[in-house]
Amino acid sequence: MSIETVASRYAHALLEIGVETNSLQPITEQMAELAKAYQTSAELRAVISNPLVSLADREAVLTDICAKMGVLPVVKNTLRMLVQRKRMAILPAMSRSLRKLADEHAKVVRAEVSSAKALSDDYVRRLQSEIEKLTGRKVLLERKVDPALIAGVVTRVGDLVIDGSLRTRLVDLKAQLLSS
Amino acid sequence: MQLRAEEISQIIKKQIQNFDKAALVTETGTVLSVGDGIARVYGLQGVMTSELVEFPGELFGMVLNLEQDNVGVAIFGEATHVKEGDTVKRTGRIADVPVGEALVGRVVNALGQPIDGKGPIDTPHRRRIEIKAPGIIQRQSVKEPLQTGLKAIDSLIPIGRGQRELIIGDRQTGKTAVAVDTIINQKGQDVYCFYVAIGQKQSTVAQVVDKLTHHGAMEYTTVVVASASELAPLQFIAPYSGCTMGEYFRDSGRHALCIYDDLSKQAVAYRQLSLLLRRPPGREAFPGDVFYLHSRLLERAAKISERWFVVKKGVTIPKGDVTFRGADGEMHVGPYAKQEAVEGGWKLADAEGFKAWEAAKGDDKKKLEKDLDKKLEGSDFVIERDPFSGGSLTALPVIETQAGDVSAYIPTNVISITDGQMFLEADLFYSGQRPALNVGISVSRVGGNAQIKAMKQIAGSLRIDLAQYREMAAFAQFASDLDAATRKQLDRGARLTEILKQGQYVPLAIEKQIAIIFAGTQGFLDPFPVSSLSRYEKEMYDYIDAQDKGIWEDIRTRKALDDDLRGRLKKLLTEFGKKFVPETKD
Numbered sequence: 094m095s096i097e098t099v100a101s102r103y104a105h106a107l108l109e110i111g112v113e114t115n116s117l118q119p120i121t122e123q124m125a126e127l128a129k130a131y132q133t134s135a136e137l138r139a140v141i142s143n144p145l146v147s148l149a150d151r152e153a154v155l156t157d158i159c160a161k162m163g164v165l166p167v168v169k170n171t172l173r174m175l176v177q178r179k180r181m182a183i184l185p186a187m188s189r190s191l192r193k194l195a196d197e198h199a200k201v202v203r204a205e206v207s208s209a210k211a212l213s214d215d216y217v218r219r220l221q222s223e224i225e226k227l228t229g230r231k232v233l234l235e236r237k238v239d240p241a242l243i244a245g246v247v248t249r250v251g252d253l254v255i256d257g258s259l260r261t262r263l264v265d266l267k268a269q270l271l272s273s
Numbered sequence: 274m275q276l277r278a279e280e281i282s283q284i285i286k287k288q289i290q291n292f293d294k295a296a297l298v299t300e301t302g303t304v305l306s307v308g309d310g311i312a313r314v315y316g317l318q319g320v321m322t323s324e325l326v327e328f329p330g331e332l333f334g335m336v337l338n339l340e341q342d343n344v345g346v347a348i349f350g351e352a353t354h355v356k357e358g359d360t361v362k363r364t365g366r367i368a369d370v371p372v373g374e375a376l377v378g379r380v381v382n383a384l385g386q387p388i389d390g391k392g393p394i395d396t397p398h399r400r401r402i403e404i405k406a407p408g409i410i411q412r413q414s415v416k417e418p419l420q421t422g423l424k425a426i427d428s429l430i431p432i433g434r435g436q437r438e439l440i441i442g443d444r445q446t447g448k449t450a451v452a453v454d455t456i457i458n459q460k461g462q463d464v465y466c467f468y469v470a471i472g473q474k475q476s477t478v479a480q481v482v483d484k485l486t487h488h489g490a491m492e493y494t495t496v497v498v499a500s501a502s503e504l505a506p507l508q509f510i511a512p513y514s515g516c517t518m519g520e521y522f523r524d525s526g527r528h529a530l531c532i533y534d535d536l537s538k539q540a541v542a543y544r545q546l547s548l549l550l551r552r553p554p555g556r557e558a559f560p561g562d563v564f565y566l567h568s569r570l571l572e573r574a575a576k577i578s579e580r581w582f583v584v585k586k587g588v589t590i591p592k593g594d595v596t597f598r599g600a601d602g603e604m605h606v607g608p609y610a611k612q613e614a615v616e617g618g619w620k621l622a623d624a625e626g627f628k629a630w631e632a633a634k635g636d637d638k639k640k641l642e643k644d645l646d647k648k649l650e651g652s653d654f655v656i657e658r659d660p661f662s663g664g665s666l667t668a669l670p671v672i673e674t675q676a677g678d679v680s681a682y683i684p685t686n687v688i689s690i691t692d693g694q695m696f697l698e699a700d701l702f703y704s705g706q707r708p709a710l711n712v713g714i715s716v717s718r719v720g721g722n723a724q725i726k727a728m729k730q731i732a733g734s735l736r737i738d739l740a741q742y743r744e745m746a747a748f749a750q751f752a753s754d755l756d757a758a759t760r761k762q763l764d765r766g767a768r769l770t771e772i773l774k775q776g777q778y779v780p781l782a783i784e785k786q787i788a789i790i791f792a793g794t795q796g797f798l799d800p801f802p803v804s805s806l807s808r809y810e811k812e813m814y815d816y817i818d819a820q821d822k823g824i825w826e827d828i829r830t831r832k833a834l835d836d837d838l839r840g841r842l843k844k845l846l847t848e849f850g851k852k853f854v855p856e857t858k859d
Contacts, residue, residue, distance in 0.1 A: 095551070097342045189315070190342070249301070252316040254362075256297040265297070266288055 100186035103171070107187075108194045110167055121195045123164045127172065128188035130158070131181070141181050151176055202230045204250045207237040209258075212246070224250055300363040304328075305343055307355045310504050311549040312346045314361050320344055323403060327362045328355050335368050335506060338550050345550045347506035349384065370514045372521035373398045376495045377465060380482060383499040383511040385518070400521065402513040406572035413578035413608060415692075418723040419530065419667050422458030422780020423451065425710045425773040428732045428790055429739075430695055433723025434464075434528055434665040435576025439687055441672045441679065442697030446709050448671050450777050451695070452532045453481060455669065457488045458780035464528045464667075466494040469515035471508050472538030475500045488778060501538075508542035516573050516666070523577060523666040525593065526659070531574065535671035536567060540683045557682045567670075567683075568690050574668035580659040581605040581614035583621060593661035600654055614656045619645040622652035693717035707774060712736075713743055726833035727787050734794045735769060742766020761799075768798045771806045784828040785814055788842065791834075797846045805855035816849045 107124070111117030131137055137158075141151055152173055159169040175181050196203060204224055206217065217234060224232045228250060239247075245258035302316030312334060317326065324336045326346055332355065338345030348355065370385035373396035380389035387394055415433035432438045440448045456466045468485075470478045478498050485491045495518060499511035512533045519529035533539070540563055547560035555561050582590055582599035591597050598604055601617035620627040623645060630641040649656075672687050677698065679688065688694055695715040702709035724732065745762055749755060755763070772793050775781065789810050792798055801809055817824060824841055831838065 095340075097340070101342065252300050252302060252318045254299045254301050256299065261297055269288060270284065 096183050096186050097190075099180065100183040101190045103175075103180075103183065103187050104190035104194055107167075107171060107191055108198065111195070112198065114167070116165060116167075117195050117198065119165060120168055121191055123162070123168045124171075124184075124188045124191055126162060127158075127164070127168070128185045130162075131184050138181075141176060142179075148177065200230050201233055202228050202251055203233050203235070204248060205235045205237060206249075207239045207242060207247045207258075209238070209240055209242045209244050211238055212236065220246075220248065224248070302326075302344065302361045304355060304357055304359040304361060306357060307348075307352060309549050310348050310352055310506065311546070312348055312352070312355060312361070314344045314346055315342065317344050317361060317363060320363055321367065323368050325364045325366050325368055327364055328352075329359050330354060333364075334361075335510070337546065338552075347504075347509075347546055347550075349504065349506055367401050368403070368510065369399045369401045370517055371396045371398065372400045372518050376518055377493060378491050378495070380496045380498060383497065383503070383507040383514050385514060388498065398521065400517045402510055402517050403569075404517065404520065404573070406569065407575045407577060410606060411577055412575050415576050415665075415719045415723050417528075417576075417665070418720075418725060418783075419455075419464070419528075420458055420462070420780075420783050421451070421455040422782070423454055423708055424775055424781060424786045424790065425708055425712060426451070426695065427724075427783060427786055428728060428735055428773075429712050430693060430710075430715045430717040431720035431724040431728070431732075432667065432669075432717060433576070433720045434667050435574060436693070436717070436719055436723070437571045437574045437668040437670065437691040438717060438720070439670050439672060439691040439694035440697070441674060441684060441688070441694050442709070443674055443677055443699045446697040446699050446702045447707060447777075448673070448697055449477075449481065449534055451697070451708055452534060452669055452671065453484060454778065454780050455530070456485060456494055456532070457490045457778060459493065459530060460489060462528075464493070464530050465519065465522045466490070467497060467515045467519045467529065467531045468494060469497040469499075469512050469531065469533045471499050471511050471533065471535060472501050472542065473534065475502065484778065505542040505545045508539060509546055512536065512539055512570050516570060516668075519666050520573060523575065523664040524661065526577075526661040526664045528665045528667075530667045530669065533570070533668065533670045535673050536570075536687060537673045537683050540566065559682060563683070564686050564690075567687055571668050571670060571687075571690050574666045576665040577662055578606050578608075579610055580662040581610045582657055582659065583614055583617045583654050584657055586653045586655055590657055590659050592659065597659075611656070611658075615646075615649070618649045618652075618654050618656050621654050623648040692719045705774070706770065707777075710773075712739055712773070725783060727828055727831075727838075728783065728790075730834050731787060731790050731794055735790055738762075738765055738769055738794060742769065764799060765793075765796070767803050768801075768806060769793045771803050772798070772810065774807070782825070782829075784825045787828055787834070788817065788846075789813070791842055792846050795843070795846075797850055800850065801853065801855045808856070809853055812853060813846070813849055816852070817845055820848070821845055 107120060108117065111120045140146055140154055155172050155176060156169070159172065175184065206212070206220060217236065221232050221234050242258040242260050247258050248255045300317060300319060302314040305313045305315045320326065320336050320339070322336055322339055326334050326336060328334060328348065332348065332350045332352070334346040334348040336344055337347050346361070371394050375394050375396035379387055379391065379394060381394070382388050385394070415435045417434040419432045419434045419436070420427055421432060426432065430438070440451055442448050452468070456468060459466055468481065470481070478496070478500060482491070482496055485494055497511055497515040497518070499508040515531055515533070519531045522529040540559060543563065543566055544559050548554060548558065552560045582597070582604065583601045584590060584599050599614070599617070601621055603617060605611070605614040605617065619630065626641065626645055626648060630638060630645060633641050670687055670691065672684050674684055675681065679685070693716045696711040697709045698711050699709070701711060721729070741762055742765065745759060746766065749759065749763060772789050792813065798806060798809065821841060824838070824845070827838060828834070
């Protein structure tokens with residue numbers, strides 16, 4: 094079975110626990126943080142997936158990390174189970190899958206808006222309501238500043254990118270002029 | 274294409290006016306993993322299979338796998354700079370290539386981009402590389418010959434326009450030589466040729482292009498190259514690209530010839546792709562759909578049926594429009610389309626006369642037919658053919674075997690798909706029999722219908738003589754004393770085998786082929802030693818050229834060998850036989 098399929102099975106289980114115990118949001122966030130830590134720290138990966146280190150030692154490392162990050166017991170248990178079953182490699186995919194499932198459950202969509210300069214709050218509010226109208230869901234908007242866009246706004250809603258930046262138009266213009 | 278300064282400013286003006294258009298909406302995904310030219314992409318919802326997607330840096334890829342939560346993409350280019358987390362954009366375009374007359378005489382890669390340094394390809398047409406093959410209504414049976422110019426092939430395993438004939442053999446047995454000779458022989462035959470080189474050395478391809486140019490064959494040929502150094506996805510799509518380019522001519526009422534050299538390398542490229550995409554391997558590690566890979570490609574070779582219409586005089590038929598109906602409200606398709614259209618015309622010109630004709634029998638019917646024909650001529654209706662119908666695409670796939678093993682997976686697949694195969698054998702090649710065609714096991718399942726009658730008349734006895742010779746030759750190895758009849762048969766066979774030899778790049782016109790085979794089967798060669806026959810052949814053509822040049826034209830136009838032609842040929846050959854001096858032993 095591919096990593097993605099396995100990850101989605103685990104994510105489904107975690108989603109149900111989250112819904113039952115009413116703690117879906119913290120679980121999702123903590124899983125994302127742990128996945129990030131796992132991805133960015135080569136040392137952590139080297140220790141946790143290393144068969145030469147005994148299981149007890151590895152679990153001790155995990156317990157320390159979990160204590161430091163202050164995660165919920167259910168998240169800690171998930172990690173311990175992943176270590177025992179030698180499935181730690183699915184952690185990033187599992188976190189991604191869980192995020193998607195949680196968003197679907199809460200009926201929210203994530204959007205990201207990048208602009209060359211910081212946007213006014215009023216504009217962002219209008220943009221948010223427009224996206225909500227478009228998708229029919231609650232929108233969690235993340236702001237980003239990217240001077241490379243020159244001017245204009247790039248909005249990303251899920252897979253959909255609405256690109257109104259000057260940079261893209263200049264690139265298009267160049268391509269069109271070169272092709273004709 | 275040269276642009277004038279005003280044109281450039283016009284274009285820029287238009288662009289600036291449209292500059293403030295609505296924001297660009299694209300669907301995107303992110304790269305999960307990349308390796309060996311395959312990327313797994315998360316997102317890209319709504320992407321279609323075999324759609325082109327764009328990676329950063331103007332790098333394109335083709336979607337091959339659509340899975341539950343990711344998409345497998347084959348990258349068409351250097352993928353080293355693609356990394357995890359990169360954004361991938363949908364283009365909404367299914368993989369396509371440029372088609373049209375502008376491609377004739379060009380060398381292009383699998384994506385249709387020129388690689389011969391002769392500037393961009395200026396054509397408004399593009400077509401998808403994967404098109405469904407024409408159905409049964411749109412086809413007719415193969416009936417026109419496609420002359421290869423090779424005596425052994427045109428006489429014994431004739432190929433028709435729209436046929437698929439496999440060229441199979443070990444390495445270095447002259448498979449490409451047969452293909453190239455066939456292209457060279459299409460000069461002046463209104464056949465557009467497409468040579469698709471898959472997984473070959475660049476130097477080999479350069480040599481082929483050079484030879485084609487040298488023989489003036491590049492005037493009607495396009496070469497599609499996916500060389501050994503190119504990526505597996507490009508080698509995989511190259512035959513489809515070439516086929517699509519040929520189909521443009523097929524669908525506009527012209528004739529095309531596609532040579533796929535070779536499909537075993539394409540299958541290997543496809544195996545690589547499939548294994549990297551984690552599709553389950555089967556026999557010889559090929560994926561389960563490797564049969565379909567070749568069958569859907571070769572099925573696109575077809576002879577398109579003719580479409581006949583009854584139209585009012587002065588009305589032009591919209592070319593290639595399948596919704597068009599003639600004055601009788603019908604489109605006539607099929608083997609009897611022309612006759613049906615004529616009958617439709619009779620009905621319109623003289624309804625009563627037509628009824629009488631339908632009821633009539635025997636000689637009366639023939640008489641009424643003549644009257645109706647006259648009426649039709651006098652009326653303002655004419656019978657016309659859609660100029661975009663009746664085209665053809667002939668496919669000559671090439672398969673390389675390992676040590677003559679035709680029961681390997683890919684050879685058996687392609688043998689079963691094609692309408693016949695020509696076996697080239699290393700043993701024959703090294704014994705000097707070139708083209709090294711094994712005429713015993715080579716067949717053409719439909720080409721016989723397409724052979725011109727004269728060739729059919731003499732090929733029958735050639736086939737029998739050769740078959741008997743093979744049987745005897747095996748038997749005679751053990752016998753010391755042979756009776757006269759056997760001796761004679763062996764001699765005849767040796768001579769017939771000798772005259773089937775032919776040099777490379779010297780395709781022979783069909784009428785000359787008929788002359789030499791006629792000489793062989795009628796025993797005109799029996800008095801001469803086998804070693805002198807190649808000189809005999811050359812001098813015989815020269816002799817006929819000098820004595821009765823008109824006979825070539827007569828064979829070509831009359832198509833059948835009637836008593837007159839037989840008589841003339843016999844006379845010429847007898848006279849030449851008296852003059853010809855075989856080499857004397859030193």
